[in-house]
Amino acid sequence: MIAALRRLFGTSNDRQVKAYHSRVAAINALEKELEALSDADLRARTQMFRDQLAAGKTLNDILVPAFATVREAAKRTLKQRHFDVQMIGGMVLHEGRISEMKTGEGKTLVATLPVYLNALAGKGVHVVTVNDYLAKRDAEWMGQIYNFLGLSFGIIVHGLDDEERKAAYAADITYGTNNEYGFDYLRDNMKYRLEDMVQRGHAFGIVDEVDSILIDEARTPLIISGPLDDRSEFYNIIDAYIPRLDKGDYEVDEKQRTVALTEAGMEKMEVSLRDAKQLKTESLYDIENVTVVHHINQALRAHKLFQRDKDYIVRNDEVVIIDEFTGRMMPGRRFSEGLHQALEAKEHQPIQPENQTLASITFQNYFRMYKKLAGMTGTAMTEADEFIDIYKLEVIEIPTNVQVSRLDQDDEVYRTAREKYKAVIDEIDRAHARLQPVLVGTASIEKSELLAELLKEHGYKMIDFSDASGLDKLYTAARAGKPSKQFAVLNARFHEQEAYIVAEAGVPGAITIATNMAGRGTDIKLGGNLDMRLAAEATGIEDEGKRAAKVAEITEEIGRFRDVVLKAGEEIILEPAKGSRAAKTQAAPGGLYIIGTERHESRRIDNQLRGRSGRQGDPGRSKFYLSLEDDLMRIFGSDRLDGMMQKLGLKEGEAIVHRWINASIAKAQQKVEARNFDIRKNILKYDDVMNDQRRVVFDQRIDLMNDEAVTETVSDMRHNVIDEIVTRHVPENAYPEQWDVEGLKAEVDKVLGLDLPIVDWAKEEGIADEELRTRIERAADEHMAAKVAQWGPEVIRYVEKSILLQTLDQLWREHLVMLEHLRQVIGLRGYGQRDPLNEYKSESFHLFETMIQRMREGVTAQLMRVEIMQQPEEGQESQELPYMEAQKLDPVTGENEMAFASAALATGPASWEGPAAADRNPNDPTSWGKVGRNELCPCGSGKKFKHCHGQY
Template sequence: MLKGLKRVLGLDPNERALKRYRQIADDINGLEPEYSAKSDEDLRSLVADFKRRANEGESLDNLLVEVFALVREVSRRTLGLRHFDVQLMGGMALHEGKITEMKTGEGKTLVATLAVVLNALSGNGVHVVTVNDYLAKRDAEWMGPIYRFLGLSVKCIYAYMDQKERKEAYLSDVTYGTNSEFGFDYLRDNMAVAKDQLVQRGHHFCIVDEVDSILIDEARTPLIISGPSEDNVEMYTTADQIARQLKEGRDFEKDEKERNVAFTEDGIARCENLLKMPGLFSDAANSDLAHRIVQAVKAHVLFQKDVHYVVKDGEIIIVDEFTGRLMFGRRYSDGLHQAIEAKEKVRVGRESQTLATITLQNYFRMYRKLAGMTGTAVTESEEFKEIYGLDVIVVPTNKPMVRSDFPDVIYRTSLEKFHAVAEEVEETYSNGQPVLVGTTSIENSERISKLLKARKIPHQVLNAKYHEKEAQIVAQAGRFGAVTVATNMAGRGTDIVLGGNPDFLAKETLRKEGNVEDLDPSKYQQLLEEYRQICAKERDEVLDKGGLKIIGTERHESRRIDNQLRGRSGRQGDPGSSRFYLSLEDDLLRLFGSERIQGIMEKLGMEEGEAIEHNLLTKAIESAQKKVEQMHFDIRRQLLSYDNVMNQQREAVYGERHRILEDKNIIDHTRDVATGVVDDVLNHYFPEEGEPEPERAEARLRGLFGPGFEPYLKSVDSSRLLPEVSEQIKQEVESRFIRKIENLGPLVADELMRFIVLHTLDTSWKDHLLAMDELRRGIGLRAIGQKDPLLEYQFESYNLFQSMMGRVRESISELAFRVTVVSEETRRSPDRQSLRESRDFAMPILSREVPGAGVGTEKHQPIRKGPKVGRNDPCPCGSGKKYKYCCGKNA
């Protein structure tokens, strides 16, 4: 009612934007006769003029009408596709940095070309992000003729491509790729040790296709580049054996909503008895094993095979719960993936240590202008606005929507529900009407498949196990009599055309004949024409039967996923229908459904096989979905709140790395770091309040820069005398540094100093990420003490970061003053041992003949006296790390 009132009063921001867009679309249409009359060369010459005007400072908004008219004409000539007015409106929303919501089949891929070309005029590069590699390559090839006609280069990035080719792709005017590739390239750029290893050139303008899937669904999992840690994998096997002997209700309670488990007193005692380890859950020395047991129990009771993951070729592959796709290369963190591997009796991999990480939220917020498009965004408009500052513009369909969406049907049990679905499919199939059955898991899709096989109904199954055939299956789901069972139809990227897709059919025929690689154009055109006639005939038959029927076997946690399934029907004004079949045993109703739904069902005294349907029940179910959506929003908001703390530190470190890679005076930079460390040391040991410690200050300076500083500090008994002494010490340090550079030679010194600074910063950052992981893991316990965990995390992480940067500066100074270069002859010299004992050779030696050799402190093994050092105890060498991460690595 409120929305209707806003629309009538002209207060609806969406309607105001559409009204403005329609006026601009009229201006674009006014140029169509003029542009249609121009030759190809005349059209191409316009691009150079637009670029000149943009470079001279004219705003892209002023160029929009002319550029959009140009792109539409070029599209008509190269692809045979003319942008509809609603597509022009969608392109305007993208250019303004908003999210365009357009229904399935409205041509979002073509819409993107308008904003891409306009924003590519600046020469800074435009990124177009898709949900998988197939769509990235397809869209780049499909829309490529438009860009190339206009003199714009277009490339696609994908996994495992050559470094040189990847860099060229980013230098193109338009770059297509997946969110993972863009994000990981950013992280890899910030691990590069040389300027020529960088591939990205900034973040100017980005369009995210299926923006809700990428910026919301996948945003719950951060991007992580990791390396193997030294953890003992046998611990996971032990934990799995214990987990198999525990029982729910007696030893632990599970919380399916939060995906967590809580051990009872009996459960803790049982674990301790089985392992003969009193204090297993209370002794900090046993915390690792206790944590593994908790993860093992989670793996057994909260993560199901063929629902949350699949076992493929001896590996655990995660299934994306929103799209049903396999997430190759992804692993659950915190030891959970290893717990699942132990559960399924496959090889257990080592737990990884984070080397670089960023959330998708913070990656995409780096773009100066961000836009997106999808068929379902308005339900998440609050999150898009709060997290990304993005408004959602709902663009009307080109033709009126005539699909019929029927109320949900609810049964008592899932068995009754699935039999009812099978009967509905059988009746629909006998009538020749195509039907698409949507499920929320691989397990349920295969369950439906078995029921259909029993009824001898031919059908296609699309889930993560048959991912390779995705496009072919989806493209033909609208043929006469077609039955398709699909897991989570989110972001499939291929339209279901009633009557079938003749292009896919022609290529499939050639593929069966074995000559799809050496495509014969004449043969292909012949097959294409034949299938066009067949598909046109089938389309008329399907339209007579009522179009594509959608049957949902369960409501998803997110209304968007349900809407995406529905949106497969009713494309471009086609008829169609949709209905969801539910049961009281469905997870959504069981965990989040109101008791009122179950109460109504019980009062009606329903018999077996009976079902009820009512709009009130449908609204109650949507209310349950809103609860789940809010819960997930809170999770993502919390993830972002914690990552924002890390993001400030990440930006500081990565910004410093870029300055180091670009710095032509790295030697001066290193000298400034060394003199700055002098101030750090003196301020620490000569506090304004408290007793000065000149002996300790001299010892620290001696450890960093060598002996000879005692005379400077001999007469200093308070901080008042420090400024003059500080300058004297800095001059001494500078003179020693200059001599070191002269001994090394300017070229070698430049290379060594750059390597030392980067190596030290990267090593410290890696250790800092590990410390932050451990801090984050335990910070929630601060709530018990009536403290805000987030505020505590901010305070603690700030202190950790400051300590890290202090160690970085000191390590750089120490290495810079100790490093030296020797030849292979010196390396093989019989006097090498005596040389090692001198101060310069206290570090591993760099050699000109061994490029890229590392610099680092030698590992000092502690003298083992007294009680044995525990793996989680502080390392006796004084590094500040746990023993297992320091000297105990190889113990």
């Protein structure tokens, strides 16, 4: 019934798309008029639109003529004309929604429409990509349109300095990666002068591959960290108490890999630490001691959960992690949050410095700062609920320009992984024999390597993309119409090389193994990618005639290769027809053949893999091979299915193929998606608490930097501190004999650095607490006035602002560490029937108030005691920022993405022509050039550069 109604009236999505058709018709009606304009007249329309906006028109008022202008500019610069469906996609983006467009539908070109329109407002437009290569490629490619129409664009990639970043953000349009935008925001809020900040607000952002960035990447936050003060002695102190615990003092859950103190253990530890004066208050579980509890938990984990020579080894005075899956040593990798230091204390090894979080933010909270946010991807519908719930972004599915003609076959399910991989290799063999290009999707890098080894055992060789010879063999075999017995594996660490491999995955006989996420943003074109071939083979040919001949030769060959791929289909045998013993056959099309080696826990990732084939109406084919040993199948009832398959008499190498199996797997994936959404939502609730505090601190910093003088602010702080000191020692309505006059004098001396006759004042007849407060305030104000008279108001203003910002930053960093530790232990409150989230909100608010009070006291104490050695020179920068390291952990591998960016920057862009070899002399640092901080030091010490010659 519902299906019939949908066919009759259309879906909600269909109706929304239909609503855009009238504006598309209006844009098309302007095409002839704009074609008649000269280039200068077309460019002049940009200023005309800006004048109209200044006169009171809105962006929606000028949408139709602006979109028509961009289309005409694209035709003249890129020789590409926006399709009508691309116009609809552009309108969806302009309205702050997500535009779901299939792979190959030209999302990069679509973005130029809303980018141009919104850039006219002069507030800056940010286009967000998943890697540096795509940011640079898209900006330079689409920048031809912007330049033609008189708009400026900038690119934010890893390795730029602040001046270059500031210039890029000042442009009308800025292209960059999600990581770089987030880290620039965090770094800006650690600067000491407004003019040093590089970003200029968050007006409108378009996120490419929005599902990857706002969902997959959002599982781990962006973190800027720096070295922490040496706390090795504290680790050793805590470690000494752990062996004294009895078995009844803690509980170990080996399955969940958790350990916790029992009530008896808590009491024993509390008494020991109190006697050793390691607690700030009497109770171990007071909020002030949350960091101590964190270190106890880490020391307990180190002793009771981690075994030497199994989880780690000790070698050359270092604790080296052992990978639990491969059993290999992982030098250079360290456990986080103090666990590695706890292991070093346990093994009595030198304790390496711990890094401290200086600033952090999740992508959810960063991108929610944009006044208007939009996104585009080929796969968003399955996560539509999350986009609405977290980001208030509605997903609109845009119809394809040409009907998709890909054949999506039912999955084949085998009993064991061994049988499955044998079937995959056999299928690759058959496709390769008829020169059909194959893209094999795997769920992880490890699975890619496993499949690569199996192919090698089967007589295949891996293409070496460090030079052109590997690719030449592929082309030579394709020209001869013979299989090359070669395959390529995507390297997800150097995106330029990755894009090149993906681009050539449509050559006849090409076999490409990739993780499901790799290579997004680059189209696979049947026969090969003309632009990539031209860049590789025609660049450097100066003779125009020879170059034109080369271009014609490559274009003609790609056309021939495309014809070969289109004809590379086969007849496939289906189940016997009903009432007949004869097997039914079906013609499987040529084109790119997608082979999935297992189902991902998210349907969206599987759809991304399938979507690599069948672009712009091309034929294609996809099929998934599964086994009951796959993670998803194992979790969702593989035992029951295995028993059923054995009862059916399934033989070795036989598979079950039925649409019901596909439906069951889809339901299992939906369950996992819902669970992952709940996990991300729960994490976000905790981060929202920190985000509220982050906004207060960052806004306060900007206000302070905006103020010419903060004298009034520090004066209020000073009076507030004095008020609290007096209130503590001279309670309201207390008799003079109940006053703690000695304590008041001592604290005034300690905090304000003033030796005042408070004891004598208190003996005066009829003196009240208010009079004491007034006299102390007057003495403090006079002390500061003397400093102003001595050094001048300009110097004192400079010093006040410097001390205020530095103190705020230092306390905010300590506060972040406290919140991190609180987040890890707050779950224990659930055992007391209390909601951990509410407890976290309450305790974090208490910590924030404490931080503000400490800031008042710290600023006051420093200013009252400050001695100025010399006046700062004109134009001298206020303060230097501390040494910082950017970290963004890959949600799948756990590796630091920014380390790869640094390595890529140091070695130069990886391309098929081969990496540039740096001619470095270990004894001559001047020959080293730029060294990535995570590279091995060129001096030959074996240490990372940041721990050797690059140490700050």
